Amino acid sequence: TPCAMVRYGKELSMVKIPSKASARYLAKKFNKTEQYIAENVLVLDIFFEALNYEMIEQKKAYEVAGLLGDIGGQMGLFIGASLLTILEIFDYLYEVSPRR
Numbered sequence: 001t002p003c004a005m006v007r008y009g010k011e012l013s014m015v016k017i018p019s020k021a022s023a024r025y026l027a028k029k030f031n032k033t034e035q036y037i038a039e040n041v042l043v044l045d046i047f048f049e050a051l052n053y054e055m056i057e058q059k060k061a062y063e064v065a066g067l068l069g070d071i072g073g074q075m076g077l078f079i080g081a082s083l084l085t086i087l088e089i090f091d092y093l094y095e096v097s098p099r100r
Contacts, residue, residue: 009049017043 018026018041023034026041 011049017041 018037020034023037026032026037027034030037
């Protein structure tokens, strides 16, 4: 996929210009005939259809720091749980052992 893409669509619309009054004004201004103005004058408007854009970004779903933090947290949980289990077993054995 390209990093940047520009796609220009086109939409064409036409209307007969100039009007009679405009043709007379332009003919007088540029010292031309009304027929010359009607056949050779062009009004060109170029504009954006919509003034919005869409930005698509690609980001990592999971950062390395987050992964290491989660692994460390899980290891701490399991090591802590296993240590507590061992201590509970020692405590149980101490409680059930006959006292002298």
